[in-house]
Amino acid sequence: MAKQKHVLCVPLPAQGHVTPLLKLSHCIADHGFKVTVVNTESVHAQVMADNQRDEGPNPIKFVGFPDGLHTDKERKDWAKLLESISRVMPGHLQEFIEKVKQQSTGNEDEQISFVIADLNAGWALEVAERMGIERAGFWPASVSSLALTLHIPKLIEGGFIDNEGIALKDDVIPISKILPSYKSDDLTWSVPEDLTLQKAFFKWASAIVHHSKRSTLYLCNSFHELEASACGVIPGVLLVGPLLASTRLLHCRGSLWNEDLTCSNWLDQHPPQSVIYVAFGSTTIFSPEQFYELAHGLEKIGQPFLWVIRPDMTDGPVNKFYGTFLQRVRNHGKLVQWAPQEEVLAHPSVACFFTHCGWNSTLEGLSNGIPLLCRPYFADQCLNRSFICDVWRVGLEVDGDENGVITRHEVRTKILAVLGSDEIRANCLRMKEMARKSVSEGGLSLKNLESFIELIKA
Known part of the structure; x- marks a missing residue:
């Protein structure tokens, strides 16, 4: 034996x-x-x-x-x-x-x-x-982020970054003729x-x-x-x-937060492709101002949304606003501290995923054919955003104003744009099929x- x-x-x-x-x-x-x-x-x-x-x-x-x-x-x-x-x-x-x-x-x-x-x-x-x-x-x-990391010595040698990783040129960074060039703000350590x-x-x-x-x-x-x-x-x-995850893994997901298991029942109550799922991962931090703008943008769009809000997600107090916001959106918004994300993204009622572009979230969205709306925070998320929007064309980015704040108007405009794009939807479905086949x-x-x-x- x-x-x-x-x-x-x-x-x-x-x-x-x-x-x-x-x-x-x-x-x-x-x-x-x-x-x-x-x-x-x-x-x-x-x-x-x-x-x-x-x-x-x-x-x-x-x-x-x-x-x-x-x-x-x-x-x-x-x-x-x-x-x-x-x-x-x-x-x-x-x-x-x-x-x-x-x-x-x-x-x-x-x-x-x-x-x-x-x-x-x-x-x-x-x-x-x-x-x-x-x-x-x-x-x-992503393999692309590994390629970038392993090429650090050559990037220093070629004069693209200094010895502390700071980009010396506000320009594209070529690594290989067979790879799309990286942008200086895609550096995963930036x-x-x-x-x-x-x-x-x-x-x-x-x-x-x-x-x-x-x-x-x-x-x-x-x-x-x-x-x-x-x-x-x-x-x-x-x-x-x-x-x-598959059924054999359900006994231990490795989640570091308590997942709110009421999400699936709530999603069941909504029509196919109607819910905006919003989750920015385990480390993203927002200023109170940015939090307010996101909240107002989701409220004004008038579609059902499921928003994951960790207790430590803002760097200032939002409790007073949060309570009145909960009241105003109680009929079409659900707010949880953590969600069973793979089950949520596999649910037919989900229409798009407003994400921080972490790699796990990106793969889970792609594997379920869900269009992505991108708001990266740090590390490899900016690089993933570039591939999502510019290479695979399966999502759009929300842009900050002159102070770097993503306004409620921008949130509403880009959600409607990603939901209304036949090209993005078709690319997402093609990606889903390739992921499943692999x-x-x-x-x-x-x-x-x-x-x-x-x-x-x-």
Whole structure:
């Protein structure tokens, strides 16, 4: 009888990173592997709380390590979080692997034989290499964003960016003849309003270049028909997406917030393609003024909308306004703190998705044929916006005024425009079909996943 291999998966401790690697972990567990997922203790506690709400056995084991920080406020400071986990987590990971090895002496099934690490947590690949364990990198964002990141040394050498990642030319940035040129505001580490944070992001992005050399294989949550040209510039890329939830995953979604399960019943009460779904991810922060404008824009359009509003989504008080707004829209608007997004986007009543353009949200929208309205916040979201609007032509962008505020008039105008575009709707339906085929029998992503499974069985 063949040995059962033990695979260790290490995501970056953030919602957009935990979710796709957990989905991949389930795919691997479905093929008979033991799988352990490593998180920081704070994220581990949130994932476990989500897991306890669901029924049925979970084929995956979860462990949590200290992240070196003491408060949730510190954990919301990206610069502090990234520095701390890269300093303290490698030691905890090595201790854990050694402990598993000692406890499983004589039982090779328990010993960790393969590590899959988010390239944003690439220190885990270094630990695996040092311990002689086979490994692969995982990239939870677009292949195009990985191509941009891995080309950082050439961008510095070519004079496109300086040593701190700041664009030296307000111009397009060519990486390859087979790839669309990048714009200077598409740089995934760019945070022009906070140069300290930008330096931290760029340092992290540069570390990804370093860590990527610890693996010759990169599993990516994308599909070939979407990003064929980007695949041509990165040797070793294996596309296994879109990684979408299915009925077998419902016992643990990896959500770090409580999902409001009343969304589906509310959507059932509305006609097909009538609801505007609005969700800006786990990190977007709005000023009160921007929040008011978005709210007024949604209110004035007069169509039903489902809006995800996290408790920490604004950087100032909006409670007084929020209460009266709730009253005014009670007949056609539903506001929740977190939604089961994949189920929402798969619902026939959803007409468009007003999004921050995070990669998971982008893929979930495309896989359901939903037109996108784009309001990126940071990181790879601006780059995704460019592809959504200019390359794939499956959505539109909302533009800020002279102060950078997206007005209620702009919200209303662009929602009507995206809903009224036959071209966007047709492109979305074509994209949906390609996404579904890629993970179906005979599809390239499914074949890639199966070939990866055979590789780690060996």
